[in-house]
Structure formats: C-alpha cells, structure tokens
Amino acid sequence: xxxxxxxxxxxxxxxxxxxxxxNRVQLSIPPGIxxxxxxNGSGKTTLMNLMTGLVQPSRGSIRVLGIPPxxxxxxxxxxxxxxxxxxxxRGLTGYEFIYLYLRLHAMGHARAAELTxxxxxxxxxxxxxxxxxxxxxxxxxxxxxxxxAIAHQPSVxxxxxxxxxxxxxxxxxxxxxxxxxAGEGMHVIISxxxxxxxxxxxxxxxxxxxxxxxxxxxxxAVRGEMHQDHPLQIxxxxxxxxxxxxxxxxxxxxxxxxxxxxxxxxxxxxxxxxRFYEQxxxxxxxxxxxxxxxxxADDDVHSVYEYLIGGGDGGAA
Amino acid sequence: MSPQVRSWGSQILAIVRLEMKKNFxxxxxxxxxxxxxxxxxxxxxxxxxxxxxxxxCHGTEDLTVFAxxxxxxxxxxxxFFGCVVIFLNSFRGEVVQKSLHYYFLAPVRREVLVVGKYxxxxxxxxxxxxxxxxxxxxxxxRHLAATPSAALAGPAMQQLGTYTGITLLACAGYxxxxxxxxxxxxxxxxxxxxxxxxxxxxxxxxxxxxxxSIIFYLESLCPVRVPFEGPGRLFAITANPxxxxxxxxxxxxxxxxxxxxxxxxxRRIEISYGSE
Numbered sequence: 001x002x003x004x005x006x007x008x009x010x011x012x013x014x015x016x017x018x019x020x021x022x023n024r025v026q027l028s029i030p031p032g033i034x035x036x037x038x039x040n041g042s043g044k045t046t047l048m049n050l051m052t053g054l055v056q057p058s059r060g061s062i063r064v065l066g067i068p069p070x071x072x073x074x075x076x077x078x079x080x081x082x083x084x085x086x087x088x089x090r091g092l093t094g095y096e097f098i099y100l101y102l103r104l105h106a107m108g109h110a111r112a113a114e115l116t117x118x119x120x121x122x123x124x125x126x127x128x129x130x131x132x133x134x135x136x137x138x139x140x141x142x143x144x145x146x147x148x149a150i151a152h153q154p155s156v157x158x159x160x161x162x163x164x165x166x167x168x169x170x171x172x173x174x175x176x177x178x179x180x181x182a183g184e185g186m187h188v189i190i191s192x193x194x195x196x197x198x199x200x201x202x203x204x205x206x207x208x209x210x211x212x213x214x215x216x217x218x219x220x221a222v223r224g225e226m227h228q229d230h231p232l233q234i235x236x237x238x239x240x241x242x243x244x245x246x247x248x249x250x251x252x253x254x255x256x257x258x259x260x261x262x263x264x265x266x267x268x269x270x271x272x273x274x275r276f277y278e279q280x281x282x283x284x285x286x287x288x289x290x291x292x293x294x295x296x297a298d299d300d301v302h303s304v305y306e307y308l309i310g311g312g313d314g315g316a317a
Numbered sequence: 318m319s320p321q322v323r324s325w326g327s328q329i330l331a332i333v334r335l336e337m338k339k340n341f342x343x344x345x346x347x348x349x350x351x352x353x354x355x356x357x358x359x360x361x362x363x364x365x366x367x368x369x370x371x372x373x374c375h376g377t378e379d380l381t382v383f384a385x386x387x388x389x390x391x392x393x394x395x396x397f398f399g400c401v402v403i404f405l406n407s408f409r410g411e412v413v414q415k416s417l418h419y420y421f422l423a424p425v426r427r428e429v430l431v432v433g434k435y436x437x438x439x440x441x442x443x444x445x446x447x448x449x450x451x452x453x454x455x456x457x458x459r460h461l462a463a464t465p466s467a468a469l470a471g472p473a474m475q476q477l478g479t480y481t482g483i484t485l486l487a488c489a490g491y492x493x494x495x496x497x498x499x500x501x502x503x504x505x506x507x508x509x510x511x512x513x514x515x516x517x518x519x520x521x522x523x524x525x526x527x528x529x530s531i532i533f534y535l536e537s538l539c540p541v542r543v544p545f546e547g548p549g550r551l552f553a554i555t556a557n558p559x560x561x562x563x564x565x566x567x568x569x570x571x572x573x574x575x576x577x578x579x580x581x582x583x584r585r586i587e588i589s590y591g592s593e
Contacts (some may be wrong), residue, residue, distance in 0.1 A: 016589065054421055054588040070584075076424035083422070085590065087415035089335065090341045103331035104423035106324040 006030050007051055007156065012060035014046055020211040021046035025060070027206065027216060029189060033182045035198045036191040037305060038208035044191040045084060047208070048158050049191075052081045064156055065187075076107070079156040080149035084164075086141060088133045094144045095120070095129040098151050101309060105152055119151035120176060125168075138165035146174065156187040163194060175201050194301040195271040205301060210310045223299040227271045230307045231255040233297040234276065237265035239290035247283065251275070267297060325429050332420070332433025333440065340403065340441040348402050349441075352395050353449035359386060360453045364460035373462070374500050380473060384455055384541035387450070387480055392535055396446050396487045397513065404495035405505050407434045408586075415590045428580040435496055435576050442488035450484045451477060474538045483538050486568050490531040493575035500582050524557070531571070534564040 007029040014021035022043035036044040049055040049243040050222055051062055053069030067074045088097060098119055102112035120126045123143040128136070133144060142165045149157060159178075162169050178201055182188045192198050198205065205222065207215040215222045223232065237260075245257045245266055253272035260267055273296075284291050297303075318326075321587035339345060343463070360383070366372035420430050454477045461473070494512060500507040519530045527533045537558035 049588065052422065054418060056585075072421065073426050076422060081422050083418055084587075085415050085418055089416050089419055090339055090345075090414070092338075100331065100335050101419070101423060103334070104420070104425055106327040106331075106424075131352055224578060309583050 007065070007189070008063045009047075009050075010061050012050060012057045012062055014043075014050060014055060015058045019153065021055075022050070022208070022211045022213075025213055026212060028205070029187060030204070031182070031185055032203035033178055033188045033190065033201050035202040035301075036189065036208060037193075037195065037198055037205050037301060039309060041210075042208040042309075043211040044208055045160055046211075047206075048081070048083075048160050048191060048254045052076075052079060052158055054081075054083075076154075077152075078154055079158065080152065080154040081158040082145045082149035082160065082162055084160040086138075088141070091132065091134075092148075092155070093132050094125055094131055094136070094140075097133055097144060097146050101148050102151055115151050115153070119147040122150065123147040124173065134241075139167055139170055142166055143170065146177075149180070154186070157181060157189070159188065159190045161191055161193070163192065163197060171197070179200050189290065195300075196304055199301045202301070205304075207305065207308055214308050215304065219301050219304060220299055223304055226304070226307060227273070230298075231269035231271045232273050232299060233303075234266060234268045234270065234273065234294060235260060235297045236264055236280065236294050237292040239292075240288065241266045244280075244283065244289055248276075249287075265292075325426070326431050328423075328425050329433040329436065332425070332430060333437040336434060336437030337441065338406075340437065345406070346441075346445075349399055349445050352399050352402075353445045355395055356386060356391050356453045357449055357456065359390075360456045360460070362516060364456055367460060379457060379461060380476070381541055383454065383480075384539060385543045387483075388536055388539060388543060391446075391450060391484070392487050392532060395449070395517065396442070396484060397491055397516070398445055400438075400442055400488060400491035400495050401509050403438045404435075404492045405499040405509065407438050407496055407499055408583075409499040409502075409505055412522055412590065416589045417586075421588060427583040427586075429585050431496075431576060431580040435492065435579070438492050438496065439488055443485050446488060447481050447484050451481045454480055472540070479538070479540045483535055485536050486538070486565065487531070490535070490568050491571040493572040493579070494531070497575050497579045497582065500579055500586065528559070531568065534559055534568050537561075537564045 007026040007027070009025045012025040013023045020043075025043075026045065036047060038044055047057065050057055051064055051069060053072055053075060056070070062069055064075055065078055067078065069075055092100070095116060099112050099116045102115055103109075105112075108117070117126070120129050124144050125140065125143050125147055126294065128140060133141060142162065146159070146162060149159065161179075162173060166174060175197065178188050178190065180202065190198075190201070199219070202219065204216065204218050206213055207222070215225075231254075236244065241259065241264075245259075248254045248257050248266075248268060253270050253275050254268060255271060256267075256269040258267045258269075259265075268276065277294075280291070280294065285290050363372060363374075365378075367374045408417065411420075421427075425433075458473055458477070495505070495509060498508045498512075502508050516530055516532045519527045519533060536559060558564075
C-alpha cells in the first residue's frame, strides 16, 4: 500500500501552547473502519482535526490519500468530517445546511439538490429537512451533520463521536451505514468511547493515551502482542475440568488456571495460545475430555483498553 | 475564463448567498437598521417640522447642514459602527458561535473565503447605509422643492450620487479594516475603539499624519465644504484635501491591500473553540 491509498501521519506532534495535543504520532490508516479509542483528552479529536486541517501540526507531516490537509480545495473534495461541534450557521434548515455546503463545492443547483436529497435519505432525515436546525433534537443534529459529511460522496469519512445522542435504533442504522460505506472501499475513521460498539464495527483500532498512540492495528493482532504481559484468557467448557487443569499446570506457557465462577469451565491464562490449542486438541483426540466450547475471554477492545490504558476514563463503557 | 477561476466564482457566490441570508436575518440586522434610520430620522423630522411650521428653512443652508451631518455623523458614527457590527462578526462572530468550521470543512481556498465574506459584508453595508444616505438626501431634496429657495437649481441632484459613492467607499475602507481586526484579535472591540479614536483625533495631527486615516480621504471627496463653527471646529480637517483622482483609487487600493493581508492571515487560523 502506498501513501496515496492511506492516511499517513509522520512524526506528528501538536502542542496548544504548553499543552500536549498529540506527540510523535506515526500512523498509516488503510481503507475500512478505523476507530480511535482513548479517554477524554487522549488526543482523538486533535488527531481528527489534524487530518482535516482544522489545526496545523507543530511538527511532522500528514497526507490524506496523498493530499496535505493545508490544501482544503483538494482535501474536502475527497474527505468529509462530522465534527463534535454542535453549532450550525444561524437560521438554516436541515436542507439548506447540506445544500449550501454542496454549493460551496461549486456544484450547480441540480446536482447539489440531488445529492442533498440522497444524503438526507441515507440518514432518514428527509421528513425533517424543511425545519430549522435550531428546532432539532440532539440526535437529529447528529444525523444532519452526518448527512453533511457524506453528501459529496467522499472517499474519507472522519466521524468524531458520531453515535453520541443517537437512540438505539438510530445507532444501529448509523453503524450499518458505516459498514456499508466501508464496504464501498471508503476510509471511515471514527472516534468513540463506547467500546462494545467499537468492537462491533472496527476493522482496526488506534488506541491513544495522553497524546501518544499506545497501540494500533486489528484488535486481535494488538492483543497478540500483549500475551507476555497479559496472558490471553481462554474459557474452556468441558466434561473434566479438573483433569484439564492438572494437565495444564505443568505447561510453562500457562500462567494461570482458574475455575470459572459457574464451576462449569476453566479460565486459562496462556502466553502462547497456539501451543495451548494444540495441547487441548490432543487431549480431545485422546478422549480424555469432552469439549463443549472454547472461546477467548479477553481479546476484545474493552480488555485491550483496560490493559493498555486502564479504567481511568469514566466515559469508557 | 479557466475552470479554476469559474469554480472560485461559484464558491464566492455561494458564500455571499449564505452570508447575506445571515446578515439580513432580523436579529443580526436590527442594529444596522437602527443605525441607518438615524440620519433618515433627522431629515424626515426636519421636513415634517417645516411642513407643520415648527422650524424655518433657509434652503441652501440645508445642503450645508446635510454635508455636516454626513461628515460628522454618518461617516464617523453610522457607517463606522455599522461596519464594526458587520465585519467584526464576519470571522470573530463565527468563532464565538463555533460555526466557522462549516466553511473550513468545504473545499474552499481560505483566500476565497475571505473574498466571499468581504464582498457579502460590503454588499450588506452598501445596501443598508447607501440606501440610508440616498433616501435621506432624496427626502431633503423633496423638502427643498417645497421651500421658496433656489437650492435645487444648483448641482444638488448630482451630489446625491457623490454622497452615496462616498458612503460605499467608507464601507469598503472601514469594512476591510474591521474584517482584518476580527481575525487578528480575540477581543477586537478594543482595537476598533483605537481606530475610532484615531479617526476622531486626526484633526489635531500634522497634515502628514492626517493622511494616515480613512476619514481624511472620504471628507476630501465631499462635494460641500462645511464651514465648521464653535465646537464643530474640533472636527474640521484643515489639511489640503486629496484630489478625487488620488483619493478614490487610494481608498480602493488600501481596502484591497487590507483584504489581501486578511487572506494571508486566515491561513494561520485554527479551529480551537475551546480556547476562546
């Protein structure tokens, strides 16, 4: 993959006076859904503002599909940004908000009107489009911002906490829309606090803490790199948990074996999951145990977040 | 015309359209309407007073009074504060309302945004204050036609165009200044007051310093020299007036230079509403 296909940060730092925004960020974000995860103040919004040129880096360089964010004319022809800012130009209706934005793209009336209708339809806001944004609920404002970000059919979509304020039905629809857009080959970059939703939708994650990128990549790969410090927890339900435990205690890759609280299975902590699965398979083939289920218990975003960043952020769920 | 220039033209039109909608919204335009109504109220009041026999009218003197009101009141206060309201809000107002990112997220060169915002502010100011001056003068002329004076036999009607033109130049000059101040300062009211004080105190300055002001050139263009008397003399600019062929292009070039500075400055603006 070359720089023209991805969003590249090279040694990017951003300071607001003496306050650190992000520091020495080195990233390459491929197409698909990438989620930025981290506690408040970790640098998620700064990273998004940097890639869209709303703030400029103190050091380093950024390219979005090969375009520097300092060139808005080219950048926003291919990128859309749904910000966290909940303010709109005064007096506009939802329709005008999107239509006039598309006119800023130098589109003619017919094209702008067509794309406006399409964007409103995608976020199910057609019925409310004639009302002033000032009268919208939080969820409607969130959806109209989303419509604005996708209206010009960009290749890169940056979404800062896009699920905030949405009811469960609208969240499900929004997640389905993100998946659909990513399926079309788009880069979808999302920041979120809601970790179980991150798990549902992300192709890869970027974890941030105090302005630093602490992990990036597919969540299972990130988890794989942590096995030495945080052995992978695997829940095994079988007919002879005691026998299995006795066998596993002798293995050097097994860090701990605990009985699950329902006493129907074992929680095994291993630094080498491959060897563990191999050994388990051998026991099953020998008929020593009858296996009911095997599943990793902590290879999700939530666990990785807990291990890397800790539970300091009250907002993480 | 190249496609690029055509595209910039379309974007400027889109910006002007959106800004005009905001500028003429009742809440934002109300102080402008009130300011514009002030000179009109003076001359309508005078015409009504004369018709009812409450005041005398000496015809030609009214044209001089209009010139005085125009120089001391319309240019120095009405247009000045009108431009403060319109142009300081162009960027600073958007930052305060946290809506500037709407433009920054569009594929619009920031220089094009500055031009669009300036033109829309200029159009708004010219519509409101140009109309106020033109209507005030028309009311005066209509009133003079009903008096036994020969004031209208002279170049009175030609002066209508001159006063309106000076008003437009004032909007262009002050507008550019306040557009830039709105970008440079977090609280641009203080520098705006400094400009007001400077423009008011230049009467006390040596002739060379007088020329570093907008009001000096505007008053140079005024068709009637006002023989200020009493306290009014404090506002009389006594330096030799600049010829029209220098004053007009000079003011236009000054406005363009300031807008160009604003276009350079806007490239450094970041969206960080939290620190405002």
